[in-house]
Amino acid sequence: MPFQYRDAYTFATTPTGAEHLVAEANASRACGLNVKSTRETGLPFDVDAALRLAKQAQFNPMDVLDALAADIRAAGGSIVEGIRVMNVRNGDPLTVVTRKGEVRARYAVLATGTPILNRGLYFAKLRPNRSYAAALRLPEGTSPPPGMYLSAESPTRSLRDYPMPDGGALLLVGGFGHAGGRAPSTQVHVNELLGWANSTIRAPR
Structure with missing residues (x-):
């Protein structure tokens, strides 16, 4: 199964988000994770704070499912x-x-x-959430940021690259989620996602 190593970053762009990262850093270190505090993220915008966890695996979840399905069939199992x-x-x-x-x-x-x-009574305790994602082509000669990124604040924003067979890479941008069935228009959230990506990364669709 193809995968890539990337440093994983949780970043904050506000003082409140930076405070959340202090608590996250303490919890991560208590669990034995070697997180580092930094403001050098490789993102094309400044951050108030960030946590970095080095050499994490990045992969396409569909590749994982395909590999699991192949293993099940190889062991004599059936998928219905x-x-x-x-x-x-x-x-x-x-x-x-x-x-x-x-x-x-x-x-x-x-x-x-x-x-x-x-x-x-999990039907009453769980809250469905809907999020959005877009695959963007960057201008020629431009590379995606080098890590995997997740914002500490709401609305959630995430970024990572997706290697293409031709040697190029797409930029995957996700986030701007909301409780399922609560948004008057899902297109509004899609537009917010694309607007944020184009204003911060300046990536054409």
């Missing part, structure tokens, strides 16, 4: 799509109940985004 699991009954073997029938297995791995069996 478009079927909803309704329940898993205990027993030996387990019984996985779907809308189209039952499947029996020794083990069942529940890897859903929201727990489907735990009756913890």
Whole structure:
């Protein structure tokens, strides 16, 4: 699976964001992460503060899914799509109940985004969030910033490069999320994302 090493940065452009980074640095170091405080980020704009975690893996999540699917098939497994699991009954073997029938297995791995069996009223506790992303071509002779970046403030903004087969790279810009179903117009958030990217990175679409 292709991947690249990049330094990961969390950056702040306001005094409030810089204060958040102090707490994040303390928590990260308590967990054994070797984060460094810096203001040198490689971004084309100034920051109030930033944390750097060196040599982190950057990859396309679809490549990960493709590799996992290939491993499952290589081990004799099957992948079935478009079927909803309704329940898993205990027993030996387990019984996985779907809308189209039952499947029996020794083990069942529940890897859903929201727990489907735990009756913890998660539907009332979780809040759906919608975010946006754009892949931008930079002007000829311009390279994307050298790291992976995430803002400490809201609205969230993230940047990273995406290597292309021809040797070039796209700039991936994400963020400007909001609670799902709460925005009068999603296009407003897309425009804010593109406006921020073009004003700070000056990248054509």
